[in-house]
Amino acid sequence: MSDARNGNLEFQRTYAAKGEPFVWLTAMGLAVGLIMVVALLGIIISNGLPVFWPSRVLEFQLKSDISNSVPQGGDKIVGELVQKRMKRIPVLNAQGIKKADQTELQVFVGNKDTYGLNFAFANQDDIASVTEPKDIYRIERLEYGIAFGYPKSVKLANGQSVPSTNATFSTVLAQLCAESTARRHEIENIEKHEIGQINKQLNELRISQKSDSQSAEKLSALDAQYKTLASKASELRATQSASSLQYITPTGVDRSLAIGELVSYTQPNRLSTWERIVLFARNFLNFLWENPREANTEGGIFPAIFGTFAMTLLMSVAVVPFGVIAAIYLREYAKQGFFLQCVRIAVNNLAGVPSIVFGVFGLGFFVYFVGGSIDQLFFGKYLPTPTFGTGGVFWAALTLALMTVPVVIVSTEEAMAAVPRGIREGSLSCGASKWQTIQRIVLPASLPGILTGLILAMARGAGEVAPLMLVGVVKLAPSLPLDGDFPFAHLERKFMHLGFHIYDLGFQSPDSEAAKPMVFATALLLILLVITLNLAAILTREKLRKKYAGSAF
Amino acid sequence: MPAVLSEPVRSHFPTTVNTSTAGRPDFISIQNFSFFYGAKQALFDISLDIPERQVTAFIGPSGCGKSTLLRNLNRMNELIDGISHSGDIIIHDHSIYDPLIEVISLRKRVGMVFQKSNPFPKSIYENVVYPLRVAGQNAKNVLDETVERSLKGAALWDEAKDRLHESALSLSGGQMQRLCIARAIANRPEILLMDEPCSALDPIATVKVEELIQELKSEFTIVIVTHNMQQATRCSDKTAFFYLGKLIEFDVTSKIFSNPAQKQTEDYITGRFG
Ligand SMILES: Nc1ncnc2c1ncn2[C@@H]1O[C@H](COP(=O)(O)OP(=O)(O)OP(=O)(O)O)[C@@H](O)[C@H]1O
Numbered sequence: 001m002s003d004a005r006n007g008n009l010e011f012q013r014t015y016a017a018k019g020e021p022f023v024w025l026t027a028m029g030l031a032v033g034l035i036m037v038v039a040l041l042g043i044i045i046s047n048g049l050p051v052f053w054p055s056r057v058l059e060f061q062l063k064s065d066i067s068n069s070v071p072q073g074g075d076k077i078v079g080e081l082v083q084k085r086m087k088r089i090p091v092l093n094a095q096g097i098k099k100a101d102q103t104e105l106q107v108f109v110g111n112k113d114t115y116g117l118n119f120a121f122a123n124q125d126d127i128a129s130v131t132e133p134k135d136i137y138r139i140e141r142l143e144y145g146i147a148f149g150y151p152k153s154v155k156l157a158n159g160q161s162v163p164s165t166n167a168t169f170s171t172v173l174a175q176l177c178a179e180s181t182a183r184r185h186e187i188e189n190i191e192k193h194e195i196g197q198i199n200k201q202l203n204e205l206r207i208s209q210k211s212d213s214q215s216a217e218k219l220s221a222l223d224a225q226y227k228t229l230a231s232k233a234s235e236l237r238a239t240q241s242a243s244s245l246q247y248i249t250p251t252g253v254d255r256s257l258a259i260g261e262l263v264s265y266t267q268p269n270r271l272s273t274w275e276r277i278v279l280f281a282r283n284f285l286n287f288l289w290e291n292p293r294e295a296n297t298e299g300g301i302f303p304a305i306f307g308t309f310a311m312t313l314l315m316s317v318a319v320v321p322f323g324v325i326a327a328i329y330l331r332e333y334a335k336q337g338f339f340l341q342c343v344r345i346a347v348n349n350l351a352g353v354p355s356i357v358f359g360v361f362g363l364g365f366f367v368y369f370v371g372g373s374i375d376q377l378f379f380g381k382y383l384p385t386p387t388f389g390t391g392g393v394f395w396a397a398l399t400l401a402l403m404t405v406p407v408v409i410v411s412t413e414e415a416m417a418a419v420p421r422g423i424r425e426g427s428l429s430c431g432a433s434k435w436q437t438i439q440r441i442v443l444p445a446s447l448p449g450i451l452t453g454l455i456l457a458m459a460r461g462a463g464e465v466a467p468l469m470l471v472g473v474v475k476l477a478p479s480l481p482l483d484g485d486f487p488f489a490h491l492e493r494k495f496m497h498l499g500f501h502i503y504d505l506g507f508q509s510p511d512s513e514a515a516k517p518m519v520f521a522t523a524l525l526l527i528l529l530v531i532t533l534n535l536a537a538i539l540t541r542e543k544l545r546k547k548y549a550g551s552a553f
Numbered sequence: 554m555p556a557v558l559s560e561p562v563r564s565h566f567p568t569t570v571n572t573s574t575a576g577r578p579d580f581i582s583i584q585n586f587s588f589f590y591g592a593k594q595a596l597f598d599i600s601l602d603i604p605e606r607q608v609t610a611f612i613g614p615s616g617c618g619k620s621t622l623l624r625n626l627n628r629m630n631e632l633i634d635g636i637s638h639s640g641d642i643i644i645h646d647h648s649i650y651d652p653l654i655e656v657i658s659l660r661k662r663v664g665m666v667f668q669k670s671n672p673f674p675k676s677i678y679e680n681v682v683y684p685l686r687v688a689g690q691n692a693k694n695v696l697d698e699t700v701e702r703s704l705k706g707a708a709l710w711d712e713a714k715d716r717l718h719e720s721a722l723s724l725s726g727g728q729m730q731r732l733c734i735a736r737a738i739a740n741r742p743e744i745l746l747m748d749e750p751c752s753a754l755d756p757i758a759t760v761k762v763e764e765l766i767q768e769l770k771s772e773f774t775i776v777i778v779t780h781n782m783q784q785a786t787r788c789s790d791k792t793a794f795f796y797l798g799k800l801i802e803f804d805v806t807s808k809i810f811s812n813p814a815q816k817q818t819e820d821y822i823t824g825r826f827g
C-alpha cells in the first residue's frame with residue numbers, strides 16, 4: 001500500500017518537474033495562434049487567387065417546368081460557376097414539398113448591360129444538363145465589365161463587315177483590339193499629361209494675374225495648343241467608336257460593342273492548360289500594374305499599391321529619427337526617476353490610443369494648422385485652393401509616424417540598454433565624449449533593435465486605414481505622389497491606399513457581390529506588400545546582427 | 554612649470570613635457586582620498602605617490618577597492634550614480650578634479666585596459682584607431698601608422714596584420730585583451746591603467762603581456778591591478794597592498810615581497826588569507 005503511494009508520488013514529482021502540462025499549454029497557445037493565422041491566409045489566398053484564373057464557361061440547361069423564371073430570360077444560364085452553397089430557406093416544389101437537393105448555384109453571367117445583374121442563381125435540382133459551349137467568347141469591356149457571347153461580325157470603319165465565319169475574322173479582331181489599346185493609351189496621355197501640363201500653365205498665368213501683352217500672348221499660344229490637342233483627342237475618340245464588334249448574348253440578344261470599349265477577349269473553353277497559366281500570370285500582372293476602372297471594381301490597383309508603399313516608406317523615414325532621438329534622450333540624458341517613469345508610461349500608452357484619434361489630431365494639427373500655415377507662407381497665390389492645407393501623403397505619413405513612434409522608442413530604448421556597459425566604458429576611456437560614444441558605439445550596436453521597432457511600426461502603419469481617411473486617402477487619386485513633373489515627389493498629393501481600397505470595394509461599391517473577389521485579391525496584395533517590406537527590414541537586421549554579434553567569449 | 558598653467562581658463566589637461574629620463578617620483582599623487590558609493594565607503598583616506606615611467610602594482614583581496622581607486626585615476630567611476638569623494642588626485646601638479654578641466658582631455662592622457670576585455674563591435678583596424686578618430690584624426694597615413702605601431706606594441710601585429718578589416722569579435726579572448734591594450738596605447742597616453750589585464754589569458758599570452766608592460770614602461774607610467782603575486786614581483790617596480798578599502802603598505806616591490814613591514818601584508822602574500 002505504502003509502496004504504491006510512493007510510486008505514485010514519484011510519478012507525480014517527475015511529471016510536474018518536467019513541466020509537461022505547461023509545455024502542452026504553451027504548445028496549445030502557439031497552435032491556436034498559428035491555426036488562426038494560417039486560416040486567415042488560406043481564406044484570403046483561396047478567394048483572392050482564383051480571381052485571376054480563367055475558368056471555364058458553362059451552360060446550364062434548366063428543366064422545362066421552371067423555364068423563364070430566370071431573370072435573364074430564356075431557359076439556360078451561361079457563365080462561370082462561382083460557388084455551390086446550401087439554401088438557407090428551404091426551396092419547395094410545386095406541391096409545397098421540400099425538394100431533395102437543397103444546393104444552390106451562383107453563376108457569374110456578366111452582360112450587365114443586358115441583364116442588369118452580374119449573377120444568376122439556380123437550384124441544383126432545377127438543372128437538366130450542363131455543357132461547355134466551345135465557341136463562347138469572354139469579352140472584357142471598359143464599361144459594364146465582362147460580356148459573354150458569340151461574335152457575329154466586325155464592322156469596319158469603311159462600312160465593310162467581316163463575319164465571324166470568315167477565316168480572317170480572328171486576325172482582324174486581334175488587330176483592331178491592339179489598335180484600340182494603343183489609341184486608348186494615346187488619348188490617356190494627351191488628356192492626362194499634355195493637356196494637364198497646359199492647364200497647369202494656364203492656372204499659373206491666371207494666378208499671377210498679370211495683364212501685360214506678354215502674358216496675353218502666352219495665353220493665346222497655350223489656348224491654341226490646347227485646342228489642337230483637344231481636337232486630336234476627340235478625333236481619336238471618334239476612331240475608337242468607328243468600328244464595332246457585333247455579338248449575340250447566350251440568351252439571344254444582339255449587341256454591338258465599339259472597338260474602343262473592347263479591352264481584351266478570350267475563348268475560355270478553347271484554352272489549353274498552359275494558355276490558362278499564362279493568362280493567369282498576365283491577369284495577375286495587369287492587376288498589379290493597371291489603373292482601376294469603373295469605380296475601382298475593374299482594372300488594376302497599381303495606384304493603391306504605390307500609394308501604400310510610398311506612404312509606408314515616408315512613415316518609416318519619419319518615424320525612425322523621431323523615435324531614436326526620443327529614445328536617446330530618455331535613456332542616456334534624462335535624469336532617471338519618477339518623472340521619467342511617468343513619461344515612459346505615457347509614451348507607451350500612446351500606442352493604445354485609438355488610431356482614429358490620431359487621424360483627428362493629424363487633421364487638426366498637421367493639415368489645418370501646419371499645412372495651412374505653409375500655404376499662407378509659400379503658396380499664398382493659390383489660395384483659397386489649398387496646397388498643403390488639405391490631406392496628402394506627407395501628412396498621412398506623419399500622422400502614422402506619430403501613431404507608431406512609441407513602438408520605435410520602446411524597442412530602441414531596450415536595444416540601447418542591452419549594449420554592454422563594458423564597451424561604453426571602453427569608448428569613454430579612449431577619450432570619447434558621451435555623444436561620440438552614443439553615435440559611434442551605442443547606436444550602431446542597437447541598430448538591430450531599432451529595425452525591430454521599425455518592422456513593428458511598418459506592419460502596423462501599412463495596415464491602418466481609419467486615420468488615413470481623415471488625412472489624405474482617396475477613392476481615386478488623379479495622379480501618383482511621384483511622377484515626371486517637377487519636383488517629381490509631390491508630397492502634398494492625395495493618394496490611394498490598399499487598406500482603404502478594400503474598405504471602398506467591399507462596402508462602398510454599388511455591386512459588392514461582384515467586388516468580393518477584388519476585395520480578397522486586394523487584401524492578398526496588402527499582405528504581400530507588408531511581408532515584402534518586413535522581409536527587407538528583417539534581412540537588413542540579420543546582416544547587422546551578424547556584424548555586431550559577439551562571437552568568441 | 555609648463556606655460557599653459559599661467560592661463561586663467563583652460564579646458565584641456567596639460568600635456569607633460571618630458572625633460573628628464575629619471576621621471577618624477579610623485580607623478581600621480583593621491584592625497585587623503587576617500588571614496589563612497591552612495592553611503593558605502595569603498596576607500597579610506599588613501600595617500601600614495603605613483604612614480605613616473607615605472608610600473609606600480611595594486612594588490613589585495615577581492616573587494617578591497619583596487620579597481621575603485623584605479624577607476625578614479627581617469628574619473629571612470631563618475632558614470633555611477635550617487636558617488637562622492639574627498640581628498641584629491643594630482644597628476645603632474647594638476648588636480649584631475651579641477652572644474653576647469655574637461656574629463657575627456659584627462660581620459661585622453663590616461664588610457665585604460667579593463668578587467669574584462671571590451672573590444673567594440675567593429676573591425677580590428679577601427680578598434681585600434683578609435684581614440685584617434687574621436688580626437689578628430691582621420692588622415693589615413695597617420696591611422697595606418699598608428700595601427701601598426703600599436704598592434705606591434707601589444708604583440709598582436711603578427712596575428713592580426715592579415716585580418717585588420719575583420720570583426721574584432723572574431724578574435725580569441727586573449728587576442729581581444731591584447732587588442733584592448735593596443736587601443737589603449739594608440740593615442741599615446743602618458744598613463745596606462747590596467748585592471749587585471751591577464752585574468753583571462755593563458756600563460757603564454759600572460760608572458761607576452763608582461764613583456765609588453767616592461768617595454769611600455771619606457772614610455773608610459775603604468776598602474777596595474779593584479780591577483781597574481783608572481784606577476785606583481787615579475788613586472789612591477791612598486792607595490793601597494795590594500796585591505797578593506799585602506800592602503801596597508803606601499804613600497805618597492807622587492808621589499809614588499811621579501812620583507813613586508815605589516816603583518817597583514819605578509820599574511821596576504823604568503824597566502825594565509827584573501
Ligand atoms: N558600482 C558600485 N556600487 C556600489 N558598490 C560598489 C560598486 N562597485 C564596487 N563596489 C564596492 O566597492 C568595494 C570595492 O570594489 P572594487 O571593485 O574596487 O574591488 P576590487 O578590489 O577591484 O575587487 P576584485 O579584485 O574582486 O576586482 C566592494 O566592496 C564593492 O562591493
Ligand SMILES: [Mg+2]
Binds near residue numbers: 619620621668748
Ligand atoms: Mg576589480
